[in-house]
Amino acid sequence: MLTVDTERPTTTAGRISRVETLMLGTAWRDFGYVRIHTDAGLHGVGEITHPYRGSETCALAEAMAHRHLIGADPFDIEELWLRLYQGDFLRGGDIGGVVLSGVDQALHDIMGKALGVPAYRLTGGACRAAVPVYANGWYTGEREPGAFAAKAVETVAKGYAALKFDPFGAGLGELSRAELRRSVEIVAAVRDAVGPDVELFVEGHARFAMPTAARLVAELAPFDLGWFEEPLPWTHIERYAELRARASMPISGGEHFHNRYEYKQLFATNAVDIIQPDLSMAGGFTELRKLAALADMHAMLVAPHNSNSPLCTTASVHAALGITNLKILETFDSLLEDYVFDAVTGTLPIVDGRIGLPERPGLGVELVDEVFAEHPPTQRFWNMFAPGWERRERT
Template identity: 80%
Template sequence: MLTVDTTRPTGPAGRISRVETLTLGTAWRDFSYVRLHTDEGLTGVGEITHPYRGRETCSLTEAMAERHLLGADPFDVEEIWLRMYQGDFLRGGDIGGIVVSGVDQALYDLMGKALGVPAYRLTGGACRTDVRVYANGWYTGERDPASFAARAKEAVGRGYDALKFDPFGAGLGELSRDELRRSLAIVAAVREAVGPGVDLFVEGHARFAMATAARLVRELEPYELGWFEEPLPWTHIDRYAELRQRAAMPIAGGEHFHNRYEYARLFATAAVDVIQPDLSMAGGFTEVRKLAAQADTHAMLVAPHNSNSPVCTTASVHAVLGMPNFSILETFDGMLDPHVFDAVRGALPVENGRIGLPSAPGLGIELVDEVFAEHPPSHRFWNMFAEGWERRAR
């Protein structure tokens, strides 16, 4: 089972005959993709973006193709997932997790195209008519209350009724008195600017020691947050449950975990109220559905992390349509360069903070090679623990 068996009957997509990787440069970060070809003339795409290690991720994708994908039937998704994970001796980690995730997305794209149905029809259908999203990345600019408030109003003016932001600057471990006051003033200004009808989520970026996190859950209580995300480093996962007992708002997290084995401790410790698996990091459709089912047995909601391109946004929409305990989906699509949408033709649009039911077969996305050639990767790095990171200098 851990080798490609070309003697078995083949499904309507044929067999995988070629695997490519492509990377697109943008003003924010590079976006990377895998494109699978079959001998029946079909192509399937998936996102393999790594914020800092794009070259390494593409290299591993190409190597895994030789070992586990060429000659495989795209409909054998469970076996391919196992072959890539167990056969390649993956034991967690971001690069391997991203590769498996992007390939899995591309397999569902191929299956949908072969059957002539949208990918969500292969993952439980739909139990909702659209998908609610929240905006991230909208607060690029100076770190002061007035700047955040103005940008929050702009985001709401574009139709979003839910926003996420990190008000803490380069804080790590603890905050000085001045920085604590400044951070809280930013949250207060955003709440006042958008009013009580907009959901606000505060991002901690897994940066605080327990004493600071505990103080923050007290200080943030008046602002009626939808959740406080990753207030503690995951090296201290056992203290998450303790923090939850002190918090008036839900605690969210899980974007850094790449499969059910890494998530096991999060579930066992009841670390969060809302899990945030990323469809381009946590194993693709095949694995995220299992994580959602496990979350449901722990009375947890699912709000997928998505700091990637419109390809991951589109794949995530397909994944959550049939997920009963889905809450809301993250998107950065509103801050991206126009050429990104030219490069990933067919990505689902955000309209008034919602994304509607897809209709095209598979994911409905085609990569436009000419646009990739015009915008090569930059391999830039921005450090969110450096002063001024939130300006995301271009």
């Protein structure tokens, strides 16, 4: 099962002949990509962005390609997924999870091109005409209620009907009384500025101890939140259900998990109301469909995490179109420099807070090497537990 079988009949896609990686530097983060070629002249792309371990992720992708992919039929998606996961003895982990996810995207891209159909036709088809998205990253600047409110109004004016933000500054474990008051005032100011019809999601970044998280679900109750995201660290996953019982708003989370095995305790304890798997971290199309089905078994919704590039946004739309229990998709696309869209062409546009049906075969996205050469990785870092991180001044 875990070795390349060159005797099997080969599809029109041919066999995998080469795997390469690319990285693009931006002011947000370094974006990583994998491009897989076949001996039939096809190629597919996937996103392997890791927030801070980009070079390590690219190195592992190239090493795993030689161990498990070269000579394989890209249509053997389940076997290749198992080969990469079990054959390398990863059994989880962030770098391996990102590589596996990006490779899975690229294989679906190849299959779609070989068949002449958009990738979403291979992952359940479409059960909706468009995918709703929410904006994140819009609140870059000073951590003051007025500043957040003004930027929220600007973002809604671009057509977004849902916003996510972290009002908590550098808080970790506990918040002082003054910091808790300022955080709540920021949420109140945003709600007042955008009105009752815009959905608001508050990000906790898995940072609070139980007493503070419990206080916050009470303090934030008046603002009619769409969810409170990751209020507790996942080292305390067993307490999520207890917090859910106290909360009037839904609790969401799961972006840190890389496959169904890491999600197992989340489902077993009914930790959240909404799961947030990331297509570029949680195992690609192959695994995301399984996670959505498991969530459906637990009466949970799916709101894919996506703090990545427009490639992952577009790939996530392909995946989201066939998820029956989808809520909404995250995007940072409006935060990015124009050259990102020159480097990653064919990505789907956001129109009035929604992304429509893809039309091109595969993912419909191509990487332009010349633009990558002009914008090499920056290896910048910003620490969201340092004061002023929301200004996103990288070091």
